[in-house]
Amino acid sequence: MSYERLDKIIASTGRWSRREAKTLVREGRVLVDGAPAAGVEVKVDPEASEILVDNQDLGYRRYSYILLNKPAGLLSATEDNRQETVLDLLSPELRRIGLSPVGRLDKDTEGLLLLTNDGAMAHALLSPKRHVDKVYYAVLSAPADETDRAAFQNGIRLGDFTCLPAQLDITEEPTEVFVTLHEGKFHQIKRMFSSRGKTVLYLRRVAMGPLQLEASLGVGEFRYLSKQEVNKLNTIAQKK
Ligand code: URA
Numbered sequence: 001m002s003y004e005r006l007d008k009i010i011a012s013t014g015r016w017s018r019r020e021a022k023t024l025v026r027e028g029r030v031l032v033d034g035a036p037a038a039g040v041e042v043k044v045d046p047e048a049s050e051i052l053v054d055n056q057d058l059g060y061r062r063y064s065y066i067l068l069n070k071p072a073g074l075l076s077a078t079e080d081n082r083q084e085t086v087l088d089l090l091s092p093e094l095r096r097i098g099l100s101p102v103g104r105l106d107k108d109t110e111g112l113l114l115l116t117n118d119g120a121m122a123h124a125l126l127s128p129k130r131h132v133d134k135v136y137y138a139v140l141s142a143p144a145d146e147t148d149r150a151a152f153q154n155g156i157r158l159g160d161f162t163c164l165p166a167q168l169d170i171t172e173e174p175t176e177v178f179v180t181l182h183e184g185k186f187h188q189i190k191r192m193f194s195s196r197g198k199t200v201l202y203l204r205r206v207a208m209g210p211l212q213l214e215a216s217l218g219v220g221e222f223r224y225l226s227k228q229e230v231n232k233l234n235t236i237a238q239k240k
Contacts, residue, residue: 002047006030007040009051013059014093029054063118064097065225065233066090069217070113076104086113089220102126103184111136111205112213115222124237125209131164131182132236135207136189141199143174148196152179156192161185163192178206209236 004012010021010030022040024030030037031052032044044051051058068086070076075085078100087095098117102125105113116122125132152168167180179189190200206213210232217223225233 003043003045005040006032006037006042006044006051009044009046009060010053010058012097013061014064014091014095014097015059017096024053031055063116063121064094064099065118065121065230066094066099066115066222067211067213067217067225067229068113068115068222069213069219070105070110071220072108072110075107076101076113083107086115089222090115105205106187106190106203109203109205110219111203112208112211113205114208114211114225121233121237125233126184128183130236130239132209133207134181134184134205134209136179136181137204137206138177138179138189138193138200139202140175140177140193141201142197144168144170144177144196144198145174148193148198151196152192156195158185158188158191158195163188166192209233 006025007018007021010016010024011018016024025037025040028036031050032042033049046058046060047062051060068089070086073084074088075083077085078087079085086101087099090099099115100117100122102114102116102122105111114125124130149168149170152163152166155165156163163185164182166182169178169180171177179192181188185191189203193200204213211225211229
C-alpha cells in the first residue's frame with residue numbers, strides 16, 4: 001500500500017497538471033470510492049481506491065512503459081538545448097510524467113526504444129549483470145561472411161575492450177544481417193563491423209529481451225507494453 005496526495009496521483013497520469021488537478025478536486029469533479037474528494041491534501045492509495053474524474057476512471061498506472069519505434073534524427077535523451085529528442089514524439093501529457101529512455105540508440109539508429117518512469121526497472125535492465133539480449137538488423141557496405149560470423153562468436157577486440165560473444169546471422173542477401181548482443185557499449189555494432197572493414201549503412205533495433213518491434217508499429221509510433229511484457233521485464237529486473 002502506498003498513500004499519496006490526491007493532486008499528485010491525478011497529475012501522475014500526465015493528463016492534468018498539479019494545478020489543474022487541484023481545480024478538479026475543488027470543483028467536486030473527483031470521486032474517491034464514490035464520494036466527492038474532501039480536498040487535495042487527502043491521502044489515497046490509488047491501487048486500492050476507485051478514483052473517478054467526471055465519472056470516468058482515472059486510469060492510474062503506478063508506472064508507464066512505452067515501446068517506441070525510434071526514427072533516425074532524434075536523440076535518445078529527455079531534453080537537449082538544440083536537438084530534438086525522442087520525448088518530442090510524445091503528447092504534452094506524456095512528456096510530463098518523467099519518462100526516460102532505457103539505454104540509448106545512436107541518433108541515426110532506428111527501432112525499439114523502451115521509455116519508462118520506473119527508475120528501478122530501468123536501472124536493473126541496464127545493469128551489465130542482466131545481459132539483456134538486444135537484436136539489431138543492419139545493412140552493410142559489403143557482404144558479411146563466415147569469417148565475420150566466427151569473429152563475432154569469438155568476441156571482437158575493440159581498442160578498449162573485448163566484446164562478449166555475439167551472434168551474427170547473415171540473411172540471403174549477405175549485406176543484410178541480424179546481430180544479437182548481450183551487452184550495449186557505445187556505437188558497438190558500428191565499431192564491431194568497422195573492425196571487420198565494413199560500414200553499417202543502416203541500423204535498426206528489432207528486439208530487447210522479451211520485447212519485439214512488430215512490423216505494424218510504424219517509425220515514430222509508440223504503444224504501451226502489455227501486462228505480460230511488463231511482468232517479463234520485472235522478472236528479468238528482479239533476477240539477482
Ligand atoms: N550499436 C550501434 O553502433 N549503434 C546503436 O545505436 C546501437 C548499437
